[in-house]
Ligand SMILES: [Zn+2]
């Protein structure tokens with residue numbers, strides 16, 4: 001565990017200020033799987049896991065492939081009384097493309113496709129050299145900071161639950177068949193959740209900062 | 212337990228990466244984030260986004276969210292109207308998801324963020340935990356309100372069967388999306404470190 005800090009320590013690089021309550025802690029080497037929590041508010045400060053960087057890189061790569069597949073394959077197809085209509089993920093965002101809703105089409109595409117892809121690519125860029133024990137590439141800090149700041153706006157998992165709701169809403173009206181893009185998206189959600197479980201901010205920041 | 216904070220030690224902690232710097236440093240040299248002292252004046256940003264979110268939430272509920280045309284008859288549904296429609300068709304589960312995501316979560320968020328902002332400086336130092344938990348719930352659950360926007364997008368993209376049935380998005384989709392985005396920004400601008408600075412700290 002990290003002990004609370006008292007002022008006689010002057011080396012600032014060994015300190016962590018809890019981002020949620022400001023309490024100072026001394027950072028320590030943790031064993032694999034151990035978690036260090038803030039002594040006051042309980043926020044997890046560090047949770048290093050073995051080969052975490054390599055896992056994040058390979059999961060991000062998988063996620064990127066799935067997302068690219070999801071863009072190009074059919075997403076959903078509806079049919080009733082001999083009529084049918086098909087939509088891709090891209091088509092879903094383009095539902096808002098008429099008139100003054102057009103910016104919303106752009107926003108939806110950003111939240112469900114562009115931001116998840118950006119985060120995958122940026123994580124690979126940041127962690128690939130670190131996973132191989134080499135120093136970080138240029139601008140790795142900015143890249144990783146963007147990864148974190150954009151996290152709330154990447155909404156792939158919310159989108160897939162939205163799909164489920166839409167399917168129930170269509171319900172009796174017509175038959176809907178699920179395309180490969182739908183399944184790719186479902187797997188993507190699991191990949192994202194797994195990947196997030198390997199990201200320990202402090203550990204990554206430390207590795208980026210080490211020249 | 213009264214642990215020592217970065218502010219007490221005359222330092223400033225980076226809220227992005229946790230690195231600690233001398234008080235007068237402007238940017239974190241490790242992650243590049245702007246270093247922000249714990250300052251209740253930052254609540255102005257919380258309130259500004261909160262008000263913006265509220266302003267867009269009103270038309271989001273009054274204007275139609277979905278325009279459904281079946282066999283030549285156009286039907287306009289607001290968010291609540293859509294949920295009631297689902298309920299009438301015995302889709303209770305989905306009606307509740309839509310009602311929860313579009314009404315209960317946004318309203319609950321407005322109340323929770325306002326409560327957190329108003330009570331800054333009035334919590335006891337030990338009493339911070341419930342407030343932090345409330346903020347975490349707001350941050351976690353707030354994004355899920357966007358679900359209705361995606362439902363509208365999927366329905367409008369898919370249900371394009373000419374004369375038989377077609378669905379188009381209504382203007383409420385845009386104002387609802389903006390309202391969700393603004394309330395997310397409001398919650399994000401709330402500095403949780405303020406929670407722990409009880410009345411005794413403010414006077415100093
Ligand atoms: Zn803390």
Ligand SMILES: [Zn+2]
Nearest residue numbers: 225228239242
């Ligand atoms: Zn930093």
